[in-house]
Amino acid sequence: MSSRFRLFDRTAVMGSGYIFAMVNRMQMLYYILILPKHLVQPYMIVGILGVGVLSQINLFILAKYLTSNYFVLGYRGFVQLFSEKIVRFFALLGIFFILIKVIVTTLGYVEIVHQFMFPSMKTSWLIFVLMASGFYIASQGMEKTIRLSIISFLATIWVILVYIPYFLPPISEIHHLYPLVPGEVSLHSWYGLLMVWSALSGPEYLVCLGPWIGPKEKILRGMSIGNALSVFEYLVLFVACLLYYGSPYLEKISFPVVNMIRYLQSPVFERVDLILISLNMIYFLYLIALFLLCLYGAIRIVAGRINIKTNRKGFLGSVAAVFICMLIINGWYWREG
Amino acid sequence: MKTLLSILCILLVFSGCSSPYVENNTVEEIAPVTFWSLNQGEGGRLEITTLVPPVTDEKKRLFTLNVDLLKQGKKEFNLKFYRELKFGQLRMLIINEKLAKKEVISIIDTILSDPDVSPRLFLVLVRGSFEDFLEGESKVQKNLDYYLYRMFRHYERRNQGEMSIVNLHEFMEKVYSHYSDPVLPIFKADKDNFTYEGTALFNENKYVGLFNKREDQMFQLTANDHYLKNLPIPHLNVSLGQVRSKVHMQVDDQLKTLTIHVKLKGRIDEYRGHQNILSRSEMNRMTHDIESYLQRETAELVKETQRLKIEPLEVGAHTLSPLVHPMTRREWLDHYEKMKVHVKYSVKIEPLSL
Structure with missing residues (x-):
């Protein structure tokens, strides 16, 4: 039984379509849902564009590595490049970063579900369900998880169309978009820009997926298109929020991007927001699964068990550890909003 | 596969023991009210009125409660009536003019922070006694609350200029916006009639006059x-x-x-x-x-x-223009x-x- 449990097999190489979908969905994670609240001022539209360009420079640097010969070799490439000890040290660092990413993403999403769908439910139940489904997807192996990226992309990209009505009168008020030049630059706006910057992070996790993605020439193209699309989506969502709320009001809303959906009413189903929140779960789950796999890989490297076959117990153990971390953080530290 | 099955079993067992859901929305057991009418009660309290049950074919009754807090009304109501009150279908908030002169924003904030309530909720001011109107009219017209809602919706849809119809979101957006003040429709209610009177004017969030x-x-x-x-x-x-x-x-x-x-x-x-x-x-x-x-x-x-x-x-x-910094x-x-x-x-x- 356990001999069939192979997480990190490779039978095919995923093309630029997968890279594009992965980069885009990673950048559209949790942060975008709270971002408009922190950007607030209309001139931040320019800020988003600027940070988008910066992020593209990041991608150039990343692509330099991804197209090198070391990358295709995966773990062995890293060992050639540094040495085993240093790689293990890096993997240890990586565990922390991946752990934080998984926890923030999951808890953030759980918070949204809790606030809008099940206000009376215990959050630990929601975390459990999310982690269990993430575990299921991840246990199908890396290859299938990566393949899921296209599905999750196609299933959720059209949501952007739902925001079209917010650009049309009578919902939108054009004077909410003024002024487009900053009067005074406060610390808060720098903080907002930093948040855009961190929201656009995510593609760096492609480093962990060496053996599965390729071919070399197309990597940068896939990433660039994904990044451009994310910046476009950021702009659409932010401008929609501004037109709908206006900056002074926007500041006071906790999840503007989700909250504004409640204003739409379909004749069939009144609470459109519930459908959209549930839909978002597809790519949240996909990314949680992907990060769990990366985390498990990193743990194996740190433990020096890279050459031993993967087994179900070990994987389940590490997922359970993440789950417990999450419960602890949810109970003690997590602050809503 | 075994792990999956065991996870599923654990899930079922757990959920059987203590259900993670607390809310019960069985239609026969709830009263999804469609409006609240708020009035000034005695001693600075709120007097809230609604018509129940809103959905089924039973005889409708008028409920009036005297409370300190709006949400307290929900609780008092449940203790009094055999159905549980739900806010999911709330469509209209009818505020008496006298109450509006004292406070509007705290009431509206309470309503707004409830995720069950749609931001399309209609806000209406009333001069006179809406309760009297309800009492008189609900004997003649069985689905009065529903028809009132349809009326607001009808005039909201095409913006045809008969009335200023304002919903919760529009109101709040104007309250916070520096360069506009909110308005609300104001109606006059007595025993027999419910008539459009004009537009109530607000200074940010204070009711100050009317057209x-x-x-x-x-x-x-x-x-x-x-x-x-x-x-x-x-x-x-x-x-x-x-x-x-x-x-x-x-x-x-x-x-x-x-x-x-x-x-x-x-x-x-x-x-x-x-x-x-x-x-x-x-x-x-x-x-x-x-x-x-x-x-x-x-x-x-x-x-x-x-x-x-x-x-x-x-x-x-x-x-306002794109390149000039606005005044306060x-x-x-x-x-x-x-x-x-x-x-x-x-x-x-x-x-x-x-």
Whole structure:
């Protein structure tokens, strides 16, 4: 039984379509849902564009590595490049970063579900369900998880169309978009820009997926298109929020991007927001699964068990550890909003 | 596969022991009320009224509770009635004028923070006693609450200028926006009637005055819907139909004068005067009369807002531009208060055709 449990097999190489979908969905994670609240001022539209360009420079640097010969070799490439000890040290660092990413993403999403769908439910139940489904997807192996990226992309990209009505009168008020030049630059706006910057992070996790993605020439193209699309989506969502709320009001809303959906009413189903929140779960789950796999890989490297076959117990153990971390953080530290 | 099955089993066992859901929404056991009517109670308390049950075919009853907090009403109600109260279908919030003079925003904030309540909830002010109206009318009209909701929805949809219909989101957006003040429709209620009175005016979140029915027409044309299905001018014995307006507001650079230019298009619906409006010259004179009448009325409307120092007309929004940093609300209103107003109407009328 356990001999069939192979997480990190490779039978095919995923093309630029997968890279594009992965980069885009990673950048559209949790942060975008709270971002408009922190950007607030209309001139931040320019800020988003600027940070988008910066992020593209990041991608150039990343692509330099991804197209090198070391990358295709995966773990062995890293060992050639540094040495085993240093790689293990890096993997240890990586565990922390991946752990934080998984926890923030999951808890953030759980918070949204809790606030809008099940206000009376215990959050630990929601975390459990999310982690269990993430575990299921991840246990199908890396290859299938990566393949899921296209599905999750196609299933959720059209949501952007739902925001079209917010650009049309009578919902939108054009004077909410003024002024487009900053009067005074406060610390808060720098903080907002930093948040855009961190929201656009995510593609760096492609480093962990060496053996599965390729071919070399197309990597940068896939990433660039994904990044451009994310910046476009950021702009659409932010401008929609501004037109709908206006900056002074926007500041006071906790999840503007989700909250504004409640204003739409379909004749069939009144609470459109519930459908959209549930839909978002597809790519949240996909990314949680992907990060769990990366985390498990990193743990194996740190433990020096890279050459031993993967087994179900070990994987389940590490997922359970993440789950417990999450419960602890949810109970003690997590602050809503 | 085994792990999966065991996970599923654990899940089932756990959920069997203590259900993670607390809410129960079985239709037969709940009362999804469609409106709240809020009134000033004794000793600074709130008096809240609703009609239950809203859905099923039982006999409807009027419930009135005296509470300190709005949400306390929900609890008191549950202790009194055999169904549980739910806010998911709340469509209208009817606030008494007297209460509105004291506080609106705290009530609306409470409603807004409830994720069950749609931001499309209609807000209405009432002068007189809505409870009396309910009591009298609900005997005659069984689905009264539903029909009231349909009425608001009907006039909201096409913005046809009969009434200012405002929902929760629009109200709050205007409260927070620096350059506009919210308005609400105000109705007069007594034992037999529920009549539209005009538009209630707010200074940020305080109820300060109202446009009566005649002024309200000008308000619809210049700021709200830019359309009136019917514009009767009894003073000139004429009634215009399907009036559409295009408003151009301009404030000069020194912020001293405001010029409002309204282009109006409509047709004569009814004429009961003695001029022969089929002839061109008489018709021109008539158009001129209408123009000067509308100019006078609109100028008065603007002056009223200047006197109250409020911005329901959103004049300030016309001074904004992409490249200039805006003034604060106070600065702008100080300028606005002293501004000279020029109103000009260009009326184009399709003549009465026989």
